Amino acid sequence: MAHILVIGAGLAGSATALFCARRGHRVTVLEGGGPPPPGAGADDDWRGWERKEVPHARQGHAFLALSTRVLREERPDLLAALAARGAHVTPLETGSEDATVLSRRLVHEGVIRRTAAAEPGVTLVTGTRVTGLLRDGEADGVPRVSGVRTEDGTQHTADLVVDAGGRRSQLARWLAAADLVPPRETAQPCGxxxxxxxxxxxxxxxxxxxxxxxxxxxxxxxxxxxxxxxxxxxxxxxxxxxxxxxxxxxxxxxxxxxxxxxxxxxxxxxxxxxxxxxxxxGRLENRRRTLLDADGRPTAAGLVLVGDAALQTNPTFGRGVSLAFVHARQLARTADRAAAGPAAYTAGFERWTDDNLGVWFEIQRATDQARLAQLRAGLRGEHAPPADDLPNRFVRAMAVLRDDDERIRSASLRMYHMLMTPRELMSDRAVSRRILAFLREHPMPETRAEGPDRAAFEALVTGAATSSVLPSAGIPTKGPGPRART
Structure with a gap:
């Protein structure tokens, strides 16, 4: 069994520790922030737990069904603990056992963190900030990372170092300070x-x-x-x-x-x-970090990235926790290979990430690019036409049809909850035939949401609006096309 060192005890880091410990690995977790309040209730977690390391800790969260599925397979006791804490484990309307967890972020994270801290085989150290990486020769010609140094000068070594430091990961700075190649990054501001x-x-x-x-x-x-x-x-x-x-x-x-x-x-x-x-x-962005160079070779051995440290996506879609849990599960399933071949392990883990999680990063980039164009047109009081490629038209047609077609609604929910990719959805013959038939009659379908148009919005926020202008039923917004529930 391996000794695994995890940087960060957020949802990605705590899940990594729990899933690995379940398989007999020894895990040390280093967390710069403090623990959740001891013996506190759910409201105390939300009010009193300072999580400055997590910039979206107090934003809205949807814990999608993919994350719930991973917990059910890996640690079903966590779902029971979340329910006991007041969260709602709510089945999807798909006829399956898949469910979403309805909870505030800090309440959900508090359950996972406390469980990790109490897990045999896990040593959780809080209030300890990592300041640099330790190097130990090479593995197959690749510089090997063997551990980290903390702000008090303590050195921690392990068979595998896991960066679960989230959106604010300092890995690039640490690698550069150790004369190692920083990760390659692809970044897109969401706007x-x-x-x-x-x-x-x-x-x-x-x-x-x-x-x-x-x-x-x-x-x-x-x-x-x-x-x-x-x-x-x-x-x-x-x-x-x-x-x-x-x-x-x-x-x-x-x-x-x-x-x-x-x-x-x-x-x-x-x-x-x-x-x-x-x-x-602010500063929402989609960011992909990888430890492979342009030729697909690892730039460091014995080091991997998990969760937002590797794949950071627009948090309003709620995909980050599901990506983190799937990532953590894959690491736990394969960590016993790390000590024998640290360079090969880093390379293989990065390739698995690209092959299995990269699709969601690319989907998010395309979605946000199109949405930002719409928002900027909306600033001018204009209606930007949606993208006209088939995948986008397919998804818009699905949004129009899902209220009246149970099968399409079920497929739409499964895709939103990351239980199937858009490509897999388009391969569903029954769904595809229905949607393609609709697209033949409506080549550019658009949904219409109810709410203030731009002029009414500006009146609202500047105080120029009155109740006679803005009925509680809402003001139609601009936008042609069939109406769909959003």
Whole structure:
């Protein structure tokens, strides 16, 4: 069995430790931040746990069915622990056992972290920041990373070093300081400004829906709902980073005024009591880091990246946790090979990542590029035509048809929850025949969401709107095409 050193105890790092320990590996986890409050309730985790290392810790979260499937296969006790903590393990409407977990991020992470800290074979050290890497000769001609150095000067060595440091991974700096080649990176700014506010249901109220996604895409912005644990939920909105009114949405009254004008979020506003002020998150980006050079050769041996440190995607889609759990599971399944061939292991793990997870990174890049073009057109009060390639038209047709076709709705949910890729969905003959027939009659289908158009939005955020102008039923936004529930 291997000794594995994990940098970071977020969801990716804690899952890596748990999945590896289950298979008999010895795991040391180094975390720069503090632990969750001892013996605290779910609300105490959310209010009192400082997670500055996780920039989206207080943003809306949807824990997709792929992440739940991995937990069910690897550690079903975690699903029971999440439910006991007040999270809702909610089956998908697909006729399968797949489910999503409805929870605030910090409540979910608190369950995983505490379980990892108590796991035999796992040593979790908090409040310890890594400051550099240790080198130990070469493996098959490749410089070998044998451990890390922390800020107090302690050296930790292991058979395999795992960077699970998330979006703010310092690996490039550490590699450069050790005279090693930094990872190759592909980065794409999403161009979105993201705001989230938490709510608790009023006494006697219930969630209008527990089926995610609950998303309304307007020409200039997006409104999202994330049902959570213990009668809480989160309302979020995104607008372009160059929207001149984006910071006005940080004002609680204006944030609420906008979401009350969007029908899909208005009913949630009516049922909830705010628990905090809108929390912003900027600099959203999609970023891929790899330890393979342009010729496919590893630049370091005995080192791998897991979760957001390797594949960072737009958090509003909620794909990061699922990618991290699948990544952690693959590492746990293969870690016993690391000591015998550290260079080959690093190379093989990177190739597996590209072959199995890279598709979601590329999908996210294409989706965000198209969406940003729409948002920027929306800033000018214009309606940008959607991309006209077949995959995009296929997905838009599915959005139009899913309300009235149970099979298409089931396929749509499975794709959103990462249980199948768009290519796999297009290979479903029954679904494809129905959608392609629709596309022959409607070559460029578009969904129409209900909500304020750009002029009404600007009136809302500048205070020029009145209740007679903005009925609670919502204001139609621009955009041709059949209407679909979003």
């Amino acid at each position: 979105f400004f993201y705001l989230t506010r938490h709510y608790r249901l009023r006494p006697g109220s219930s969630f209008p829906s527990t089926t995610v996604p609950i998303v309304t895409e307007l020409d200039y912005g997006t409104a999202l709902v994330f049902p959570g644990d213990n009668d809480t939920f989160q309302l979020s909105t995104t607008v372009a980073v160059d929207d001149p009114h984006r910071h006005r949405l940080r004002e609680p009254e204006i944030f609420t005024r906008f979401l009350q004008a969007v029908p899909s979020t208005a009913e949630w506003c009516e049922r909830g009591v705010p628990l905090d002020d809108p929390a912003p998150m």
